[in-house]
Amino acid sequence: MKKKTTTPKKSARAKRRRSVMDCGCVKKIDKGLASHNTAIEVGFTMNFTTGTQGDCLLIQTRKVDPKKRGRPRPLFACYCPFCGTKYDT
Numbered sequence: 861m862k863k864k865t866t867t868p869k870k871s872a873r874a875k876r877r878r879s880v881m882d883c884g885c886v887k888k889i890d891k892g893l894a895s896h897n898t899a900i901e902v903g904f905t906m907n908f909t910t911g912t913q914g915d916c917l918l919i920q921t922r923k924v925d926p927k928k929r930g931r932p933r934p935l936f937a938c939y940c941p942f943c944g945t946k947y948d949t
Contacts, residue, residue: 885942886917903936916947 890899903918917937923930939946 882948883940883943883945885940885945889942903934905936914948917941 886900886902893899901918901920903916905914905916907913917940919935919937921932921935923932937947
């Protein structure tokens with residue numbers, strides 16, 4: 861008698877989460893930076909219209925005039941800065 865093998869089902873949340881950074885450059889760079897106790901900052905995005913979630917490369921920004929109110933705006937990369945591959949958005 862054959863034993864049935866089942867694959868674990870992904871939760872609805874796991875199905876909606878995707879990585880837009882499919883080129884693998886960030887993982888390679890993070891491995892190199894690990895010896896310096898450093899890693900690339902990766903952001904999180906949420907599309908409320910479609911319900912999809914994803915990771916994206918976050919480019920750090922700062923306030924130019926500290927006297928003005930508000931936080932600095934986040935900036936996300938559309939292309940990989942290391943190999944030039946276009947990210948899925």
